[in-house]
Each structure stands twice: as C-alpha cells, then as structure tokens.
Amino acid sequence: MSKAPVRVAVTGAAGQIGYSLLFRIASGEMLGKDQPVILQLLDLPQAQKAVKGVMMELEDCAFPLLAGMIATDDPNVAFKDAKVALLVGARPRGPGMERKDLLTENAKIFTVQGAAIGQYADPDCKVLVVGNPCNTNAYIAKEVAQKFGRVPAKNFTGMLRLDHNRALSQLASKSGREVSSLKNLVVWGNHSPTMYADYRFVTSNGDGVKGLINDEAWNRDVFLPTVGKRGAAIIEARGLSSAASAANAAIDHIRDWVLGSKGEWVTMGIPSDGSYGIPEGIIYGFPVTTENGEYKIVQGLEIDEFSRERMTHTLNELLEEREGVKDLLG
Numbered sequence: 001m002s003k004a005p006v007r008v009a010v011t012g013a014a015g016q017i018g019y020s021l022l023f024r025i026a027s028g029e030m031l032g033k034d035q036p037v038i039l040q041l042l043d044l045p046q047a048q049k050a051v052k053g054v055m056m057e058l059e060d061c062a063f064p065l066l067a068g069m070i071a072t073d074d075p076n077v078a079f080k081d082a083k084v085a086l087l088v089g090a091r092p093r094g095p096g097m098e099r100k101d102l103l104t105e106n107a108k109i110f111t112v113q114g115a116a117i118g119q120y121a122d123p124d125c126k127v128l129v130v131g132n133p134c135n136t137n138a139y140i141a142k143e144v145a146q147k148f149g150r151v152p153a154k155n156f157t158g159m160l161r162l163d164h165n166r167a168l169s170q171l172a173s174k175s176g177r178e179v180s181s182l183k184n185l186v187v188w189g190n191h192s193p194t195m196y197a198d199y200r201f202v203t204s205n206g207d208g209v210k211g212l213i214n215d216e217a218w219n220r221d222v223f224l225p226t227v228g229k230r231g232a233a234i235i236e237a238r239g240l241s242s243a244a245s246a247a248n249a250a251i252d253h254i255r256d257w258v259l260g261s262k263g264e265w266v267t268m269g270i271p272s273d274g275s276y277g278i279p280e281g282i283i284y285g286f287p288v289t290t291e292n293g294e295y296k297i298v299q300g301l302e303i304d305e306f307s308r309e310r311m312t313h314t315l316n317e318l319l320e321e322r323e324g325v326k327d328l329l330g
C-alpha cells in the first residue's frame with residue numbers, strides 16, 4: 001500500500017533556491033522514493049505569479065510522488081499540518097554585504113513564521129531555516145513557536161550542511177581521497193565566516209586525514225578561510241548567492257534527519273543542550289548522528305586550545321546576533 005502524503009512547506013518558493021529545491025523534493029530525493037508529498041508554497045503577494053509558473057513546471061514533470069500543491073502568501077495556510085518546513089524566503093546578501101547586515105531586515109519574517117508554525121504545523125514538524133542569518137533566524141522562529149507549546153524547540157534547526165559539504169570537497173581535493181571516503185567532519189558554530197570547520201577527526205578508509213595532509217599552515221591560512229568565505233566568493237563570481245548547492249545541502253540535511261545518517265556524523269545547526277560548553281538554546285553547528293527522525297550530538301570529542309578559541313569566537317558572534325534581535329522577541 002502506498003504511504004500517506006507528507007505536507008512539505010517551502011518559503012521563498014519563487015526564489016533561486018526554491019527553483020533548485022522543489023523539483024528534487026517532488027522527485028523523492030529528500031523524503032525517499034516511496035514517499036508522496038504535498039508542496040505548500042509560500043511567497044510574497046508580488047511573487048505569486050512566479051510561484052504559479054514554477055507550479056506549472058512541476059506539473060509538467062508529471063512526478064509520480066507529487067500528490068498536490070498549493071501556493072499562498074499566508075504563512076498560516078502554508079504551514080498548516082506541515083511535517084517538514086523549509087524556511088528559505090528572505091533577502092539574500094549582495095556583493096560587499098555581510099550576513100549581519102541582513103539581521104534586522106530578515107528577522108521580522110521569522111517571528112511571523114515561527115508563530116504560524118507554532119500554531120498550525122504538525123506537532124512533529126521538522127523545521128530547517130536556510131534564509132540568512134540562518135542560525136539566528138532559526139533561533140527567533142524557535143523562541144516564538146515555544147509560546148504555543150506545540151512544536152518542540154529541538155525541531156528548529158539552521159543550515160550548516162552547505163559549509164560541511166564545502167569543507168568535505170576542499171579536504172578531498174587536498175588529500176587526494178574520494179569525497180565519499182571522508183568521515184567524521186564537524187563544522188562548529190554559526191553559518192558565517194566565523195564557523196569552525198574542524199577536520200581533526202576526519203578519516204578516509206581508516207587513515208587520519210589530518211596526518212595525511214600534515215600541513216597546519218594550510219589549515220589556518222587556506223582551508224578555514226576558503227570554507228568560511230565561500231559564500232562571498234560565489235556571490236562575487238555569479239553576482240548572486242549560491243542556490244543549487246544551498247538547495248542540495250537542504251535536501252541532505254532533511255533527508256539525513258528523516259531517514260537517518262546510518263551512523264555517520266553530519267553537521268546540523270541545532271539548539272544547544274549545553275554540550276561542549278555552548279549555552280543552551282543557541283542554534284550552533286554540532287556534529288550529530290541521526291536515527292528514527294531524531295538527532296544526537298556526538299559526545300566526548302577532545303577540544304584543544306585552538307579549537308576552543310575558534311568555537312568561542314563563532315559563539316560570541318551568535319550571542320551578539322541574539323542580543324541584536326532580543327527586542328523582537330519581547
């Protein structure tokens with residue numbers, strides 16, 4: 001017997017990431033090739049015509065798993081009974097802008113959407129915030145949703161997976177090992193240039209990759225800046241922020257959360273439970289494994305002095321961002 005369809009809400013459906021994301025969700029790449037989906041597409045009133053165009057194209061793909069679609073400019077409608085919510089819609093960064101320039105501009109969107117999720121989404125709705133600054137936007141949505149006591153705080157996550165994937169590719173090319181052979185990477189902290197891509201535990205077919213690379217200066221002077229500033233490099237090159245790779249990371253994040261990471265570490269921005277000295281509630285990139293729709297932080301990793309310094313630096317940025325939005329949260 002075929003499975004009941006799952007409602008997936010996607011905001012910013014008319015945008016660049018939306019255009020890369022929706023077709024992959026409808027083809028079963030996110031929730032599995034046997035899982036029908038109903039897409040609930042949210043965008044601004046002025047973007048509704050473009051959303052209709054995307055829906056026409058989705059129709060023209062005749063995806064067997066696409067069991068229905070709606071388009072709306074009302075968050076209360078978009079999130080109704082959603083089991084997965086991808087919060088993509090927000091203004092992207094342009095050339096020369098830092099992510100924190102977007103903070104107050106985009107923050108208001110996430111108070112409204114947090115309230116809608118808190119009231120109308122499925123109580124087990126898994127929420128991924130992609131719109132930047134995504135950690136703090138996820139924090140806002142989580143805090144607002146908690147006022148309604150339905151969707152738990154742990155279900156609100158931010159996207160660090162693009163940074164994780166970027167770091168994997170850099171490590172594969174430096175070490176000469178296949179990307180698929182690399183295990184146990186962590187990206188700690190904020191999705192911003194302060195993130196700390198920590199490859200101390202990475203192995204490839206049983207070999208330690210740090211030992212294979214054996215170049216501490218490369219870590220500090222090439223690897224960390226390349227991963228941290230990759231978003232800006234793409235904006236510089238394309239004139240637009242990353243879209244297909246961001247959509248790909250969103251698919252990876254939700255797929256692993258829902259279907260399991262099979263023992264492998266993945267990075268998710270999640271509300272801290274106090275692990276590794278990160279204050280509770282802050283949305284911070286942690287290494288997790290996932291099983292049965294739940295994530296668990298990988299515990300017991302040694303934090304050396306360099307790592308602690310980097311983890312504190314990215315945490316401080318998140319604390320500053322939290323301070324910047326505290327008035328919005330009342």
Ligand SMILES: NC(=O)c1ccc[n+]([C@@H]2O[C@H](COP(=O)([O-])OP(=O)(O)OC[C@H]3O[C@@H](n4cnc5c(N)ncnc54)[C@H](O)[C@@H]3O)[C@@H](O)[C@H]2O)c1
Pocket residue numbers: 011012013014015016017018042043044047088089090091092093109129130131132133134159160162163191241242243246
């Ligand atoms: N976390 C990450 O790794 C990552 C990576 C890439 C991009 N991003 C971010 O994702 C966001 C979207 O990027 P994009 O390139 O698709 O942008 P885009 O400008 O192409 O599309 C954004 C869409 O969101 C819509 N929108 C704006 N406000 C909205 C609201 N209140 N409700 C619903 N929809 C709304 C716009 O109308 C537009 O259709 C940006 O904030 C960007 O910085 C994050």
Ligand SMILES: O=C(O)C[C@H](O)C(=O)O
Pocket residue numbers: 092093099132162230231232234241242
């Ligand atoms: O860097 C940006 O502003 C876009 C996105 O967050 C990215 O990392 O590509």
